[in-house]
Amino acid sequence: MGGKPLTAMNIVTFPVCRLDAEVLLAILSGGQQKIAEAGAVMVGGHTIDDDEPKYGLSVTGTVHPSKILTNAGAQIGDALILTKAIGTGVLYTALRMDLFADGVAAAAQSMAQLNKYAAEVMEKYTVHACTDITGFGLLGHAYEMSSASGVEMQIDSGEVPLLPDAAAAATMGLVPAGAYANREYLKMISFDSSVTVNIQDLLFDPQTSGGLLISLPSEQADSIVQAMKSAGAAATTCIGRVVKKGKGQINVK
């Protein structure tokens, strides 16, 4: 974390015979727009015929050695800030079942939002540790941060921003296999009995293009939340804190 992107290469798999070329065009031009927005340059790519469309980017950038942000610096007393709502995995399942159209639209909008602006806001604060929330879910990436930092965290599930319809979709069992795999791996996380199963599922839900999880001194929490909101990261919330030294234990209440 903390770097600036320079170049990006497309990596695409696509069912050439089954889907219209217009679909591929839409994917590539959407990617192109986001690369330009991020301030990088598109320098080509690779395409392979496959049963299911997949799209990704290989990005190269630079970072000043003294400005690299890792997930290993969280300190006792820090506040934990999350910059996007969670639930994209569950809502992607809902999309495949033609359910929860409002939530699906909100998830798409959230995923299309770059973390660039949140990253720029971060530069003005004393950020101790930072990571982005992706396939291991909020708790998976929080655990990586807490164990790498040698601390124990408390997360207040009632404060964690959820995408619209995500809680209802999780109650209906639209939970991706990855969320169960994350839960299975993250057995060291303890839940207060008041945290319902659907909320637990969302905390383990794999995210696509999730937000940033930031650990910084608690006295800067209110200020960074306001600054993030002004910069367009409207869901930004303080979701918990670093409690004490430890081996990565997380308590969710």
Added chain:
Amino acid sequence: MSNEKEQNNTILDCRGLACPQPVILTKKALDQLPESLTVIVDNAAAKENVAKFATAGGYGVSIEETGGLYQVRLLAGTNVGRATASMTATELSATDERPVFLISKDTLGQGSDTLGAILIKSFFVSLLETNPLPKTIMLINSGVYLAVQESPVLSAMQELSGRGVNILVCGTCLDYFELKEKLAVGSVTNMYSILSELTGSRRAITL
């Protein structure tokens, strides 16, 4: 995947399929409104998702595990959500075979309360295995202790709630015992709602 009819029970074979495929196929199968549906899955995630989906739709769910395979049986007889919009509330409750429980103590039975505390735990563990599950569990007097954070049967209560059982807790009783802050499962209710549940049910059981 095969989809075959055996008597009135439709079987949906989802072996080898990862989430969310089994739950998508379950939705398609339930759209045909079968009397009952047995979904066969081979992983715990799919089992949980299919059970959650069916419960949210008002189906009764029972699960049997044999050699790494799960047979998730969904019963439409308990399915309120599936009833047509034209049915009145009375018709709905008249066709609902699910029992309603009124529990008025935090122990089970008369005599020894020590024994009663053991029996109530065993009662709730067994209740989880019943089919259909209760429609509603109502807690009054010291029964409200079963729904607070220190409840000896909290996990069973939460599982029941998660599987669609409506848990109603007497508000006056919570106030009396000063337990309102500690309520961990279910929703607060009043005597009118409790009476409506009792008189509207064909299978009301008082403990």
